[in-house]
């Protein structure tokens with residue numbers, strides 16, 4: 001039950017960040033998701049990243065659509081305002097919220113159904129506008145909350161728990177985001193905290209639209225034989241995942257190009273990440289698209305930071321809005337007053 | 350209206366759309382106004398960019414009737430397509446001014462009207478550019494009308510000078526076209542006609558403005574900083590005019606940067622989503638739309654109602670779906686707006702009836718939205734929104750400060766005041782809220798649809814749910830005490846009442862006088878808001894029969910009265926106008942006469958005040 005707060009035990013030994021806050025100060029209510037759900041690992045990674053970045057928790061705003069994924073903002077950053085909106089429409093809420101106050105840090109949480117189906121239009125337009133936010137897709141290839149229907153990111157041939165086989169090709173949100181001009185595009189995996197946390201840090205500090213399409217297994221409806229987004233599938237296939245090293249200082253991973261790295265998943269299983277040896281030009285959109293296509297043909301999923309536009313523009317830059325958040329402008333600075341109205345009346349005669 | 354009176358006539362210009370006629374017709378309308386005469390101008394246009402018939406009706410009325418009259422005393426028949434129909438619309442004894450450059454089949458011409466042919470196309474042959482020919486042809490007929498209707502030529506040239514300020518060549522070409530038309534008419538006909546214009550000083554300081562422009566300006570004055578919208582006739586010009594005024598008054602001088610943000614969203618779902626996101630985050634924000642857009646906004650409106658987020662919507666109503674009659678007027682979104690969305694939702698509606706009220710209701714809407722923490726709909730219509738109206742000038746009190754409602758700021762939170770998002774602290778059903786980012790340790794809450802208890806915590810408990818939605822009902826009762834009271838427009842003390850709203854107001858004023866001349870008196874109440882105020886309920890109670898006049902087929906206002914105020918159905922008699930054109934006084938008089946005879950009237954003491 002989400003209304004049960006976590007016991008407020010304070011351990012003086014807990015490490016503090018520069019704000020004097022502990023990781024606990026970034027937590028939320030106890031999760032009500034299924035034990036082992038990938039979404040909970042993402043919440044944990046978000047908590048870690050915000051702690052690492054010394055972000056004041058109340059200066060973040062969490063927005064989501066509807067789904068198991070969309071419920072998660074309750075489970076992190078309890079000191080921040082949150083908004084559980086309507087299915088597929090988080091991007092427009094975030095757009096409006098960001099217009100009103102450009103000074104907060106926005107985290108949008110969505111699911112693959114929420115983003116790739118009902119909300120595809122809003123996803124596309126939030127990218128096009130360059131809303132300054134972290135847009136996290138907790139991608140499990142299924143509709144968790146409505147119990148296991150296929151989503152538009154499910155792979156062809158993937159089997160649902162009820163035995164149906166998906167006959168449609170998936171929508172690749174990373175490719176879409178690249179095509180639409182997103183400034184920060186990454187793919188990750190909920191089980192790979194070492195990769196995910198730095199990516200989140202990068203996305204939160206990126207001044208523009210930052211997508212993390214995060215593969216996040218649904219243990220209840222999409223973790224069976226025949227699913228291509230299950231832990232089992234990953235283990236069985238020795239994880240065809242390629243990791244790219246992001247260039248930004250705050251995004252670091254501690255293994256060398258070409259190396260294999262064993263990663264312990266939160267449920268105890270282990271998997272192997274393989275990094276791409278050689279250089280990937282992070283600032284080349286066309287190269288990023290080509291890379292994804294090349295690995296798709298090989299049946300591999302590229303993870304890591306895939307594209308970063310160092311000159312990305314956010315919505316406010318494009319709209320030329322004032323530095324002061326619009327919700328903080330004094331009324332006196334907004335109303336033209338009676339004298340001006342008299343001259344407007346005169347223009348209308 | 351008898352033909353032959355000075356300063357009491359209707360000119361109807363029949364054009365092909367996309368030929369630049371609207372600016373010529375607006376010039377004509379403004380010229381009468383500049384001569385000190387009250388006018389009403391109705392642009393009746395198709396949902397099309399080029400090639401279909403369009404009409405522009407200008408009513409000049411020294412008596413000050415600015416509703417639509419319907420029939421025309423003079424038709425400028427410039428559209429061969431609709432020629433016959435246009436000829437048929439002239440009053441007996443009236444005139445048809447037409448382009449005689451090409452011969453017109455006279456066989457079916459009426460013999461009770463006078464045909465005035467002038468070779469307008471022939472007058473503009475010197476222009477080689479086809480587009481220019483069309484434009485100047487229109488100006489030529491304005492010139493001819495100047496002679497026929499005794500329009501002050503200096504007024505016309507003055508208007509041209511203002512319109513094309515600094516573009517001497519254009520001014521000269523236009524004035525020359527005006528003069529050609531005028532001279533041709535003077536040479537061919539006895540000018541002026543038996544009805545014509547004469548300078549008066551009746552309009553005083555009144556202005557000519559559309560309701561949409563007034564709404565937009567009202568939003569600027571109310572302190573709106575964000576607008577999110579999707580283009581749809583007839584609401585589009587609200588967002589456009591808002592942008593225009595913001596560009597003039599909201600650019601920071603020092604930095605050159607904007608103290609506003611306007612998003613043309615990808616659709617109305619996104620428009621209202623952005624409105625709700627921005628309002629949640631403490632900005633004054635609005636959207637403008639029409640029926641189909643309102644339908645798309647429906648889901649989000651339910652969320653805003655339950656989660657208690659202020660939102661301001663301008664619904665410029667039109668006739669139904671997107672093909673057919675989207676450019677015609679109606680008041681047919683009442684039920685769609687009042688009950689927009691899933692679940693038990695109810696919304697607050699405001700009904701402006703003039704540009705002045707559009708301007709004022711913008712501020713009222715923002716104050717109410719933030720006070721009540723709920724969506725507020727300003728229900729305009731195409732007639733009010735897109736046509737120019739003679740209006741009292743806008744007025745502003747510089748001491749006005751926005752009512753931002755019950756918002757706890759940093760200082761209050763810091764002082765230790767307890768905060769629970771959905772708790773009814775004051776007994777008015779309105780809880781307190783905080784903006785995101787206010788305080789490091791206090792005031793954060795999680796916004797979601799219906800699953801919250803009074804403290805703002807997640808719940809699926811039915812008793813707690815009921816407690817919350819029952820409070821929402823109490824909040825709606827509070828709304829009924831805060832919305833603008835209805836306006837008692839006439840109170841002769843009749844047992845018969847008439848209730849109406851919006852653009853029915855102008856023709857109603859005229860109809861009431863006409864009925865009074867026929868010995869029929871009605872007490873008249875102009876509704877200004879939903880939920881229904883005390884004054885509306887008392888008015889209905891005090892009258893034997895109340896006519897409910899509205900511009901839709903299904904008597905939507907009457908339905909709301911029956912459902913929300915528990916009025917006996919027999920008491921409310923519907924008068925419904927829903928053809929898509931503005932209501933006329935004649936229609937109102939005729940409809941009321943069908944129901945009332947002077948003998949039905951008995952003296953009464955029960956008139957509402």
Ligand SMILES: Cc1ncc(C[n+]2csc(CCOP(=O)(O)OP(=O)(O)O)c2C)c(N)n1
Pocket residue numbers: 066067068069070087110111112113114115138140142143144145146151
């Ligand atoms: C308008 C609307 N249609 C349908 C639903 C039902 N619904 C709730 S969640 C959901 C799918 C969620 O899938 P996804 O976004 O992938 O999230 P997950 O639960 O997998 O994290 C659907 C269809 C809804 N809430 N609203």
Ligand code: SF4
Pocket residue numbers: 032033034036037038039068069140144145217218219220221
């Ligand atoms: S149903 Fe799937 S997505 Fe939803 S909480 Fe359970 S594991 Fe997670």
Ligand SMILES: [Mg+2]
Pocket residue numbers: 067111112113138139140141142143144151
């Ligand atoms: Mg999903």
